[in-house]
Amino acid sequence: MEKVRDIVREGKRLAKEDPRRVVHSFKVGLVLSLVSSFYYYQPLYDSFGVNAMWAVMTVVVVFEFSVGATLGKGLNRVAATLFAGALGIGAHHLASLSGPTGEPILLAIFVFTQAALSTFLRFFPRVKARYDYSLLIFILTFALISVSGFREEQVLVLTHKRISTVIIGGLSCVLISIFVCPVWAGQDLHSLLTSNVEKLSFFLLEFGDKYCEMVEDGDTKKVDKRKNDFDNYKSVLNSKSNEESLANFAKWEPGHGQFRFRHPWKQYLSIGGLIRQCAYRIDALNSYLNADIQVSIDIRKKLEEPLRRMSLESGKAMKEMSVSLTKMIKPSSSDLHVQNAQSACKSLTSLLHSGILKEVEPQELISLLTAISLLIDIINLTEKILESLHELASAARFKDKIEPPIFAEKPRSKSIVCGWATKGQDDQVVTIVKDDCYNGNTSEKNNRSNQVLIHEKHEDCVHEKHEVDDAHVHSSCDSCGHTSLRVIVECR
Known part of the structure; x- marks a missing residue:
């Protein structure tokens, strides 16, 4: 009973992990029930006979979890069956010309030759990746048709029925x-x-x-890992085979959703390879956190700011790229984060050149420089991932990210406005417009901001500045069209 409970718990876990597995199981049952009607329905059985079993066999071996895998297997099986059927008929015809004595000998030679050549072709990496199943079906179909044709008089009828049932089974799976x-x-x-x-x-x-939050544990300093998600990157290390199989299946799929026909799936493999390289560096960097040899706390504090910036900006760039992939929009601020990380890297280099590591022990120095080198490699790989993502966004026609406007329009209420003008320095005419519609309410009054209009007198034109709220000045000129943006202190 305990084993039964374990099986039930495992089944619940698998279904909860991906409910599509349950749906796929029902889909397989549905399509098998449909093709079984060739046996249950007498007119269909009279047309195909026992060859109807080929439709059932096709469903069992062709129907896969994803559309791409099913479509790829179905097309490969149909194409291999058609090609092998045609060659089988041709081989049977040539063998029959040699007479009753030579026919079995020639058929054996044909079967041996095609089986040997087809099996050898399966060792080619590119062929094995996409056409291994079709070659297997080709060997099987050719042998069955050519050999059974030796005893069967109506070879064409036999071939027609088998090919028809295979096509019906494959088409049912695809639909x-x-x-x-x-x-x-x-x-x-x-x-x-x-x-x-x-x-x-x-x-x-x-x-x-994590690098800076050290927890004392006797004479050894260890990083306190309170979050289990911190080590989730380890699943990335072994994702190559899964990515390659999914990319291979995706090539067979028609356009769907935001993925057009001939979507650049190959670029996904390129990005995935760079991500894994970055994950390997991260894994090595993670092992450094709990290394037995660590530099002193004083050195850590001196290096804390640039190291924190390097890691944080790289993480922000990665997060931005993740959001970009999720929404299928072009990455906007990732470039800025990468530049900030590189700037922090230069600051760290300058700090190291200042000689703060002169009194560090050699073993501690090697450990520290190794960690810094790994972090620099991660920044460089982040930049490469971003470049590949830009190529993917261009090839896949990702949408441009719609940035929020710099100045948000605030709703205007009815108010009593008064203003006065004064002359400032450098021939500036300052016009202050004040909103007095607060009806004696102090809190409302304090929430009001003055709007300052500054008219600058230049040689050829007059620039009008609008100072609104607490952050910016927008300058514009009626005659030359010049505009500028400046930061100011709020006038209240």
Whole structure:
């Protein structure tokens, strides 16, 4: 009974982890029930006979979890069946010309030759990646048709029935897979890449704090890891095979959602490779946190600010890229974060050149410089990932990010406005417009801001400045069209 309970718990866990698995199971049952009607319905059985079993076999071996995998297997099986059927008929015809004695010998030679060549082709990496299944079906179909044709007089009828049932079974799988709760491999690949970038960003955003938050444990200083998500990046290390299989399946899929036909799936593999390289550096950097040899707290405090900035800005860049992939928009502020990380890297280099590490022990120095080198590599890889993401955004036609306006229009209420003008320095005419509609309410009055209009007199034109609220000055000129933006202190 305990084993039964374990199986039930495991089934619940799998279903809860991805409910699409339950739906896929029902879809397989549905399509098998449909093709089984070739046996249950007498007119269909009279047309195909026992060859109807080929439709059932096709459903069992072709129907996969995703649309791309099902479509790829279905097309490969149909194409291999057609090609092998045609060659099988040709081989049977040539063998029959040699007479009763030579026919079995020639058929054996044909079967041996095609089986040997097809099996050898399966060792080619590119062929194995996309056409391994079709070659397997080709070997099977050619052997069945050519060998069975030796005893069967109506070879064409036999071939026609088998090919027809294979096509019917494959078509049933494809239609059910596409139109009944479809699972797109391309969408899964996109989500996987987004999740991997987000996991790296979480580590980098937390690393600066983890590095500086030291917990005393006797004579050894260890980092307190209170968040289990801190080590989630480790799943990225072994994601290569999953990414490659999803990319291979995605190539078979038609356009769907935001993914057009001939979507640049190959670029996803390029980005995924860079992400894994970054994850390997992060894994090495994570091991440094709990290393036995650590530099003194004083040195850590001196290096804290640039190290924290390097890690934080890299994490922000990764987070921005994750959001960009999720929404399929072009990354906007990631470039700025990468530049900030590189600036912090230069600051750290200058700090190291100042000679603060002269009194550090050699073993501690090696450990510290290794960690710094890893963090610099992570910044460089972040920049490469961003460049690849820009290429993907261009090839996949990601949308431009709509930035919020710099100045938000505030609703204007009815008020009594009074104003006065004064002459400032450098021939400036300052006009102050004050909103007095507060009806004696002190809190409301304090929330009001003065609006200052500054008219600057220049040689050829007059510039009018509008100072609104507490942050900015917008300057414009009626004659030359010049505009500028300045930061000011609020006038209240």
